[in-house]
Amino acid sequence: MAKSNLMKHSLWICWKDLLEFSRNRIALVMLVLMPLLMMLMVGFIFPSASSVSNTPVAIADLDEGLGNVTLSHQFAATLETFGNQSGLMKMSSATGFDDIKMKIQNAEVSGGIIIEANFTENLLTGKQAYITIVTDQSNPQMSTILQQILSSTIDELGNMQARYGLNQNFNVSLSNATAMIEPYKVNVEGIVPGTPSYFQFMAPGVMAMVVMMSMMTGLPHAISYEKDIGTMDGMMVAPIRRLSIILGKVLAQTVRGMVQGIIILIMAVAIFGVVIYGNIGLVFFILFLCVFSFVGLGILITSFTDKEETASMVMMTLMFPMMFLSGVFFPIQQMPWYMQDIANVLPLTYATSALRNVMVLGSDVSAIVFPLTFLIVFGVVMLLVAIPMFKKGMSR
């Protein structure tokens, strides 16, 4: 049969799949809703400094003062003012460690600060004053963040105290005093301007992941479902090449995957304020390769499973490890070596890293040659295995 017919037949099958899909209202809503929920979820479930606001913190002032001077009041007031102004913390008072412990257990506060008994005495006698930060171990992320904020706040208060002391006692000018206390000033600068938001970091991974999910769930439906309900026989009994059935399916799923990718890209930029520093065309190209690399895998799975149910099950089983191992949520570098080895053969890993490189760091093609090559090779190898398998599975 002529080549033009092969293409023509697959285009018709593709047209049919897309038309069917476009008439499925729920599917269309999901096409938009799924990436939206994904972005919201991954953007907000992971705690970051910006997620701390009005966190209730208990403060226990045990300072006994020295004579009639009690410096802790001033300290606590400054802390409270700072907390209110920055909107980070909401202070309440407690009577001591046990009280804070009880309040944390009752989820009334997320952490506590104890100003030790000899606070004023130590300060006035030239010693270090002690402050204890009580953390909630059941919420490690939150306590780490709270600890950081409290520590830096208290450090800053301490520095102010020191600057004031130097200025008053040794007649040092305030700016010199700053240089004496903090001889090193750290400036953080990324290779692209601005501080990337968490969305900026997540968006490329979520894009790759959503595209993968739509491919992995779409293909079993497109192929196994048709086998299940018997419509596949209608195509099989027509004088067309088996390849045109696969091609048609692949085309339709690719279009669907790309549409999904573009939707999430638009959402990321328009709703979540993600900035794409690299070439937008390159982003699309990577998305396309991402789709391509999953098509083969999808066909392979549907070719040795007979029912949609089985196919979906196998897909799910493969999808979850891929999601978590591919660096979408957690950097691969943090994983133990054997997990890293697994991550390094997953196409999603490369799609994510390539997208991140281009979107966040503004890299050009030369920086992502390896991930791109991997995606292409993975896709080609999968298709080379999948197509004969599919054909064999068709005429049992």
Added chain:
Amino acid sequence: MNDGFAIKTEKLTKKFGDFTAVDHISFDVKKGEIFGFLGPNGAGKSTTIRMLCTLSRPTAGTATVAGLDVIKEDSHVREHIGLVSEKLIMYDRLTARENLRLFGNLYDIPKEELEKRIDELLGFVRMQEWGDHQIRTFSTGMKQRINVIRALLNQPEILFLDEPTLGLDPQSTNEIRELTRKINTDRKTTIILTTHMMTEADLLCDRIGIIDKGKIVALDTPANLKKMLSGKEVSNIILDIPNLTNDMVEGLKVLPSVKSVEMDADMHVMVKATGNDAFDNVIDLIRKKNGKIASMKNIEPTLEDVFLHITGHEVRDEKVLKPSNASSHFGPPGMRSRQRVR
């Protein structure tokens, strides 16, 4: 091609693992006839059809369809056949026309010609005004009519109908049967039909192959099949006796020529008896017991009887060991009803 046969098979066999679904069957189908495969579910009818349609590869044996080998020339066979399988080959969210257009294009029918055929076929089943409605809005009978004309788009020489009336209501069943006959007479299409319904085979088929456990156990015209029984075999006598008593029934049962006695709520007695003097024996007994015979009928043997006679068991669903579509896995027995696509 010109030898007058639409289909020839030689020891056609299909095995799924250890299970032999179709066991060395050889038969011919003449051009222009309606040929029926009759048998219980799981007898191997659908598997045979699937092999002839090139959807399933025979394990052994050969078959030619429209003069072409189903294995070596499978893609050419496909140009000459149409298939109405047990499951609807229709996309629910596409309109009737869109469905027909899709399949027509898979057969490379030129655009104008295709539109002409679609119009003609929609008219053929009196569904012109439904062309632009989505299939999911149709009744089962309407779906099946569109499904049948879908198989006629490429003007096939041979049309396979695999249980075309399964799951249809009586009215739609009649429509589809009429349609089948019309396709055969108007379009001179050879039709291969499978059914597990005796009446359907009897009504439609020129010749019937009775298939049981993967083997063809009898093959002839319905009349000849029934002739195998008449006279020498069973007579079905229906008696209407207003003053029927248990005594009479018991008396009938012990008559040497009587095989079985059944009774319905309206006091009709159905007697199966053998031998030429069966009638006399039955009448004598009823008269002797002072029974009043209001009416008496002799019923022609049905294909049901033929089947029973040949296979030794009734046509009822055996444990179904049957492959689901396009796979080698066996579907559970409950999966036989027509799948409705939602």
